[in-house]
Amino acid sequence: MYKAMRTLIKAATVSALITAAIVSSAFAQSSLSNQGGDQAIKEIERYRQALGDGNPAELWEARGEDIWKQKRGPKMVSLEQCDLGLGAGVVKGAYTVLPKFFSDSDKVEDLESRLVTCMVMLQGFPYDQAKKNPFGGPDNKSDMEALVAYISGSSRGMKMNVTGNHPDEKKYYALGRKMFFHRGGPHDFSCASCHGADGQRIRLQALPNLLKQETARSAYTTWPAYRVSQGEARSFQWRLFDCFRQQRFPELEFTSDASIALTMFLAKNANGGVMNAPAIKR
Amino acid sequence: MSDPMRIRAQLTGDKVDVRVLMAHEMETGLRKDAAGKIVPAHFIQNVIATCNGKTVLSAQWGPSVSKNPTLSFRFSGAKVGDKVIVTWVDNKGDKRTDEALITAAA
The missing domain is CATH 1.20.5 (Single alpha-helices involved in coiled-coils or other helix-helix interfaces)
Known part of the structure; x- marks a missing residue:
């Protein structure tokens, strides 16, 4: 209370x-x-x-922009030459085309895994260090969530446009779809148990039907988001991580193939939706 | 050192609309951490906004104000290009001052 x-x-x-x-x-x-x-x-x-009216995610966006432009890491360079999918250094609109196949890393990557790749390849951070603090909390600011807020915020008002034509992208989409319907855990839940029908809710929270275009769009385009109840701006990786926790699934590893595949499925289904993130959620 | 505030000040008619977003933990002093120990209270106590050397808002806050609070208020008697300066001081004596120029409403 x-x-x-x-x-x-x-x-x-x-x-x-x-x-x-x-x-x-x-x-x-x-x-x-x-x-x-x-x-x-x-x-x-x-x-x-x-x-x-006054979304605190703005504070994360501002901090993320600073981090993006700061010279950091063993090589002391900024992330400004990082290719997020629209060419080196292009931030505006990048969120709308992710996840995407990148030939330099030979992998399908979402925003978070791409940032890890850039921190390793451009800035020279060891891999483990680049991905070690994905989610913030009390007295623990996450650079990753700040960067995600800044980059996703730079696509505000633009339409989701994930192509998904590369063979690996198709593979990830198919895998993500399979995971969406995969039932498991002590509750025998799948993502579809909660997000595969209209009008479902948990307590007061309406659960979007992610298999219907309109709700799939409105759900995806309002993440990342500032969660008022947590006082933190949360990334899409966090959203999936917490869904897995609520399903009592094994912990979803940050930037794992599983997380990217599921993101691919949900992002592509939201194609045409207008980005309005970071949004604000209870 | 705390993160900067985000301040917007916009002149609409003869009134300036000011919106301030502050980065602060705003701990109530009632919450316990994972080890069961009370997290000490840490919250903004005083907020002062000035424009052209005059105080246009002065507020005393307590622990019931949320984390990362937003503050919005209006005042009259300023023009486009004037500077609004906002300062907060918390119960540990930390303070932060930021400013913004008044812009015309779009």
């Missing part, structure tokens, strides 16, 4: 406090009147909009 209140009181001015109060009373009303799912979803949308 206390945490929920803290979450609601995100903004500190009188006007913002009033907004928060309206939102919370609207919540109470909609749950009391029990007008069905549509009303509740509308109210949650309103809550998101109230939060979206």
Whole structure:
């Protein structure tokens, strides 16, 4: 309860406090009147909009841009020559074409694994060090999540456009699809158990049907996102990592082939959707 | 050293719309860490905004304000190109000052 209140009181001015109060009373009303799912979803949308006015992900974006331009690593160079899929140093729009096959690393890579590759190849970081702090937490800032916020934010307003024609890209897509439907773990869950039908939810959180174009797009294009309840900007790798945890699957290894394959499946299904990340989520 | 604030100040009509995003942990002092020990309180206590040497906002905050808070307020009596300066001081004495120029509304 206390945490929920803290979450609601995100903004500190009188006007913002009033907004928060309206939102919370609207919540109470909609749950009391029990007008069905549509009303509740509308109210949650309103809550998101109230939060979206001043998304703290901007702080991550700003930090990420600094890190991108800083000379770092054993070779003391910046990441500005990193090819994210649209040519060396092109950040704008890069997120919309990932995951993608890269001939220099001979691998299909998503944004996070590509950044690891650039840190190793350009900056000379040892591989283990480049991928060692993927997710931030209290007193632990993740450079990776800052970079992801900056780069994904540079594709805001652009359409997802994953081609997926390379044989390896097709292989990853097929593998991702298979994983999406693969049931396992103590709950015998697959991704599709929660994300393969309309109108599913966990508690108050509506779960998007990732097999339908419209919802697949709106879900994918709002990650990465700032999670208010965690006070952190989260990457897509984190999203998948946490889905696996919730499914009680074995831990999804950061930038593993499995994570990239699943990202490939979900990103390509979102083609045509307009990027609006980093977004803000409860 | 804390991260810089993001400040936007926009003149609409005769009022300046200011939005400030601050990077701060805002620990309440009630939360426990993984080892069960209380995480000491650490939060912004005072916020002051000035423009042309005049204080346009002065606020006292407490631990109920969220992590990475946003602050928005309006004031009148400034023009495009004037500087808005925002300073916060937290309960450990850390402080941070950032500024932004007032722009015309798009």
